Amino acid sequence: MGISATELARRVGIQPSTITRAENGETTLTINTLRRVAIELRLDTSDLLRDAGYAAAAELPAFTPYLRKKYPTMPIEARASLAAEFERIIGRYGFDPDATGPKIGEDE
Numbered sequence: 001m002g003i004s005a006t007e008l009a010r011r012v013g014i015q016p017s018t019i020t021r022a023e024n025g026e027t028t029l030t031i032n033t034l035r036r037v038a039i040e041l042r043l044d045t046s047d048l049l050r051d052a053g054y055a056a057a058a059e060l061p062a063f064t065p066y067l068r069k070k071y072p073t074m075p076i077e078a079r080a081s082l083a084a085e086f087e088r089i090i091g092r093y094g095f096d097p098d099a100t101g102p103k104i105g106e107d108e
Contacts, residue, residue, distance in 0.1 A: 001041050012036045028052070 005023070009016040014033060021027040029037065034052055038045040063086050067079045 003040075008037065008040060011040045 003011075005019040006016040009019045012019075012033060013036070014029075018027065018029070022029050029052065031049065031054060034048055034054070035045050037043075038048040041048075064079070064083045067074070067082055071079065
């Protein structure tokens with residue numbers, strides 16, 4: 001977004017050092033603060049909450065129900081095509097359902 005931690009903190013209503021400490025893993029932000037951060041950074045709140053550890057991967061929906069919920073007006077055939085492509089990619093690159101997922105920053 002091109003804004004500094006100081007500016008983000010000002011917009012969210014917290015101290016700049018809190019943003020820096022959260023980025024460094026030295027403190028956690030409340031859910032309400034994370035929601036305000038998500039709004040300011042134009043991020044999906046649920047993604048930010050998940051990345052911050054408020055939702056475990058096992059609690060997240062599978063891809064097909066996610067598509068149905070996120071894109072309810074998308075034609076069924078299009079969702080099926082996306083789901084099939086997703087399965088093809090999983091087959092090609094592998095998938096370990098017991099893995100904890102990428103480390104913070106690896107998927108960004």
